[in-house]
Amino acid sequence: MDAIILQILNGLDKGSAYALIALGLTLIFGTLGVVNFAHGALFMIGAFCAVTLSKIFNLSYEVIDESQTDFLGNPLKVKTPYVESWFGPELGGAIIDWAVPLAILFSIPIMIAIGFIMERGLIKHFYKRPHADQILVTFGLAIVLQEIIKYFYGANPIPTPAPEALTGSFDFGAFLGFQANAVIYPYWRLVYFAFAAVIIGGVFAFLQFTTFGMVVRAGMADRETVGLLGINIDRRFTIMFGIAAAVAGLAGVMYAPINSPNYHMGMDFLVLSFVVVVVGGMGSLPGAVLAGFLLGILESFASMNEIKSIFPGIDQIIIYLVAIIILLTRPRGLMGRKGVMED
Amino acid sequence: MSKSNLTRRGLLKTSAVAGAGIALPTIFTASSAAAYTNEPTGSSVTLGFNVPQTGPYADEGADELRAYELAVEHLNGGGDGGMMNTFSSKALDGSGIMGKKVEFVTGDTQTKSDAARASAKSMIEKDGAIMITGGSSSGVAIAVQGLCQEAGVIFMAGLTHSNDTTGKDKKANGFRHFFNAYMSGAALAPVLEKLYGSDRKAYHLTADYTWGWTQEESIVASTEALGWETVNTVKTPLAATDFSSYIAPVLNSGADVLVLNHYGGNMVNSLTNAVQFGLREKQVNGKNFEIVVPLYSRLMAKGAGENVKGIHGSTNWHWSLQDDASKAFVKSFGEKYGFPPSQAAHTVYCQTLLYADACQRAGTFNPCGVAEALEGFEFDGLGNGKTLYRAEDHQCFKDVLVVRGKENPTSEFDLLEVVEVTPAAQVTYEPDHPMFAGGNLGTCNPGA
Numbered sequence: 001m002d003a004i005i006l007q008i009l010n011g012l013d014k015g016s017a018y019a020l021i022a023l024g025l026t027l028i029f030g031t032l033g034v035v036n037f038a039h040g041a042l043f044m045i046g047a048f049c050a051v052t053l054s055k056i057f058n059l060s061y062e063v064i065d066e067s068q069t070d071f072l073g074n075p076l077k078v079k080t081p082y083v084e085s086w087f088g089p090e091l092g093g094a095i096i097d098w099a100v101p102l103a104i105l106f107s108i109p110i111m112i113a114i115g116f117i118m119e120r121g122l123i124k125h126f127y128k129r130p131h132a133d134q135i136l137v138t139f140g141l142a143i144v145l146q147e148i149i150k151y152f153y154g155a156n157p158i159p160t161p162a163p164e165a166l167t168g169s170f171d172f173g174a175f176l177g178f179q180a181n182a183v184i185y186p187y188w189r190l191v192y193f194a195f196a197a198v199i200i201g202g203v204f205a206f207l208q209f210t211t212f213g214m215v216v217r218a219g220m221a222d223r224e225t226v227g228l229l230g231i232n233i234d235r236r237f238t239i240m241f242g243i244a245a246a247v248a249g250l251a252g253v254m255y256a257p258i259n260s261p262n263y264h265m266g267m268d269f270l271v272l273s274f275v276v277v278v279v280g281g282m283g284s285l286p287g288a289v290l291a292g293f294l295l296g297i298l299e300s301f302a303s304m305n306e307i308k309s310i311f312p313g314i315d316q317i318i319i320y321l322v323a324i325i326i327l328l329t330r331p332r333g334l335m336g337r338k339g340v341m342e343d
Numbered sequence: 344m345s346k347s348n349l350t351r352r353g354l355l356k357t358s359a360v361a362g363a364g365i366a367l368p369t370i371f372t373a374s375s376a377a378a379y380t381n382e383p384t385g386s387s388v389t390l391g392f393n394v395p396q397t398g399p400y401a402d403e404g405a406d407e408l409r410a411y412e413l414a415v416e417h418l419n420g421g422g423d424g425g426m427m428n429t430f431s432s433k434a435l436d437g438s439g440i441m442g443k444k445v446e447f448v449t450g451d452t453q454t455k456s457d458a459a460r461a462s463a464k465s466m467i468e469k470d471g472a473i474m475i476t477g478g479s480s481s482g483v484a485i486a487v488q489g490l491c492q493e494a495g496v497i498f499m500a501g502l503t504h505s506n507d508t509t510g511k512d513k514k515a516n517g518f519r520h521f522f523n524a525y526m527s528g529a530a531l532a533p534v535l536e537k538l539y540g541s542d543r544k545a546y547h548l549t550a551d552y553t554w555g556w557t558q559e560e561s562i563v564a565s566t567e568a569l570g571w572e573t574v575n576t577v578k579t580p581l582a583a584t585d586f587s588s589y590i591a592p593v594l595n596s597g598a599d600v601l602v603l604n605h606y607g608g609n610m611v612n613s614l615t616n617a618v619q620f621g622l623r624e625k626q627v628n629g630k631n632f633e634i635v636v637p638l639y640s641r642l643m644a645k646g647a648g649e650n651v652k653g654i655h656g657s658t659n660w661h662w663s664l665q666d667d668a669s670k671a672f673v674k675s676f677g678e679k680y681g682f683p684p685s686q687a688a689h690t691v692y693c694q695t696l697l698y699a700d701a702c703q704r705a706g707t708f709n710p711c712g713v714a715e716a717l718e719g720f721e722f723d724g725l726g727n728g729k730t731l732y733r734a735e736d737h738q739c740f741k742d743v744l745v746v747r748g749k750e751n752p753t754s755e756f757d758l759l760e761v762v763e764v765t766p767a768a769q770v771t772y773e774p775d776h777p778m779f780a781g782g783n784l785g786t787c788n789p790g791a
Contacts, residue, residue, distance in 0.1 A: 002595055003591070003592060003595060006591040006592075006594065007588065007591060010587045010588050010591055013587065014585060014587070014588075068753065070754060071662065071663075071673060071677060071682075071683045071754070071756060071757075072673070072674060072677045072678065076753070076754070150401070154401075154402050155397075155400070155401035155402050156402045156608075156611075156642060156645065156646050157608055157611045157612070157646040158646070159611075159615070159645075159646060159647060159648030159649070159650075161648060161649060167619075168621065168624075169619070169620060169621035182594070182595055183594075184594065184620065184621050184625075185620075186619040186620055186621070188619065189587070189619070258585070258615075258616075258619070259584055259585060259612045259615060259616070260611050260612065260615060260646055260647070260648070262608060265584065268582070268584045299588070300587075300588045300591075303588035303589060304588075304592060305575065305577060305592050308577075315580075315588070316580055
């Protein structure tokens with residue numbers, strides 16, 4: 001039982017990341033009709049926003065300490081972060097410690113700006129081109145973005161820890177009346193799940209309850225008619241692209257403490273998220289979220305030793321297997337709408 | 344009346360074709376007149392450095408390349424000479440190899456066997472490389488070693504830790520300076536017993552390829568010999584990034600030690616995940632839960648950050664060693680690049696000097712002559728103490744370091760501390776040891 005609870009938690013956690021990325025992919029596909037293979041790269045850039053802010057906070061000046069020596073036997077240069085000398089070691093230390101949550105604020109304008117530049121600078125020229133062209137250009141863009149990050153940050157993962165206060169783990173065992181220590185789960189992963197829920201809720205509320213959202217939804221249903229009503233739908237769609245980029249970026253920022261970011265992390269998620277979108281139904285936002293969590297949980301269960309002893313290697317193929325079954329039985333995906341990508 | 348078609352132009356054409364025809368065999372067999380592949384005829388000799396310049400091990404590859412360039416500089420008489428001054432063999436004198444200036448070409452393995460073979464092939468066939476060296480994965484090393492055997496050039500392996508490289512996949516043209524998984528197990532076991540006792544239950548997470556399998560086999564064997572029980576061994580895909588679903592079952596498996604047979608990005612992520620799940624604060628069977636990372640590297644420790652503190656593993660060499668050779672190497676590398684070398688840099692630097700020295704002693708670049716000079720060669724002064732290049736399997740036998748993630752690092756490089764230097768005798772095994780059986784060195788191939 002405790003093992004099952006743990007895998008459900010793991011699944012929700014993985015599902016959060018899949019759902020956030022798939023949500024952005026679907027937003028872009030639903031509004032602009034573009035299959036954006038650079039979306040994983042946006043997730044990666046988000047994580048590197050956290051790395052960058054952490055590096056900025058850690059910018060230091062060097063003082064030569066004659067009493068110590070470095071690896072070559074020269075006097076040691078002791079580094080003190082500027083933040084600590086400006087705000088004192090206590091507040092300065094706290095700012096450095098909370099770099100990842102602070103990076104949320106730092107990353108939003110950056111991600112929206114990157115989204116705008118991508119859309120206006122490149123992707124808009126491909127709206128009328130076939131999907132294959134769009135996939136090729138966005139995939140190429142993803143590789144370019146990856147290589148840029150690798151050039152500046154190197155190929156190795158960069159540790160970006162969560163704040164000290166959130167590094168421990170929560171004992172569900174004691175909480176739910178099981179044996180203590182039987183079900184423990186890291187705080188930060190719980191935070192990630194809660195954060196994803198807030199973002200997903202926020203995006204849905206924005207589309208559902210604001211005039212802007214209503215126009216966008218109307219545009220998704222019938223772009224031409226909305227345009228005929230004198231509404232500049234293109235501008236709104238560009239804004240949606242920025243928002244989708246920000247959602248991917250935020251997913252990346254919060255993911256940085258879970259696994260040390262490296263330049264390749266976006267690609268690892270992109271393929272899975274794309275499957276999530278297809279399973280959920282192209283263009284369906286609730287479908288993307290539902291499929292994200294569903295596949296996350298399935299993947300976690302498939303990694304259980306008990307399951308793997310019956311079906312070896314099932315953890316590697318479960319997502320694709322489920323995708324095939326769903327597409328065979330429901331060709332439009334779980335919640336796909338009629339007419340999407342069917343012309 | 345008969346008419347001859349013979350014209351002046353026709354005659355010239357025919358003679359030219361006939362001449363070319365007669366010359367043809369010598370044109371095409373010119374290279375076969377050489378005694379071996381890529382026999383250097385000019386005033387220089389070309390070495391091929393095949394390292395990952397892109398892909399997940401690119402930083403490790405970059406460090407290897409730095410060390411190669413430093414070795415070439417020293418071989419050609421530049422710089423301060425580094426470990427050439429401390430090397431017990433004095434055959435090298437800074438005038439290149441056998442008076443020929445050392446030049447090099449580089450290839451990108453991308454940590455993919457096919458890409459690595461393609462770049463090695465290109466360096467041998469197009470650039471005339473007389474020797475191939477490098478790599479930072481056992482899969483790549485075994486693939487390139489096979490290619491070099493067929494092509495008739497020497498392969499000096501870089502960072503490869505799988506038993507198979509000098510076990511079932513050993514080749515007469517291939518040589519490994521780096522230690523292997525068996526040695527890690529043999530060196531770690533006594534330290535683990537001292538620290539954690541002989542009544543432990545271990546759970547293994549293992550990267551699913553040749554290196555992971557042989558390391559798991561080695562560590563299981565050496566810890567079970569101590570009396571430890573192996574609760575479970577789980578293979579994880581090399582491409583995995585989030586290990587939470589593999590870590591979660593460890594919590595209630597009854598295990599009190601987690602062994603991570605992971606390297607590079609896999610190790611960084613699995614260790615980070617294990618620490619996040621509170622494994623290090625956990626008490627199981629009345630004992631503190633422990634994590635062991637049998638193969639450590641400083642570059643990996645950097646990626647895992649705080650999580651490596653207090654965690655034990657083994658390594659081939661570490662820059663903080665205080666022998667004259669290590670100090671000389673750290674000094675010349677540190678002054679040139681501004682930071683200390685990694686174990687990958689150390690092993691490839693050694694391999695380059697060892698190759699050059701063997702050519703010099705053998706008086707030839709012929710792979711068979713070089714192999715003979717390396718086989719059974721005993722040396723010292725390259726940072727690992729007395730070392731033997733064993734003739735039977737082309738594996739170096741030397742001391743192995745047991746290291747621990749440092750609790751209070753004084754700098755960004757000061758991440759590991761040496762806990763014990765395990766003497767070579769303790770990690771030496773018979774050439775026909777079951778973990779290394781099944782292969783055949785074969786005979787050296789000079790190619791051509």
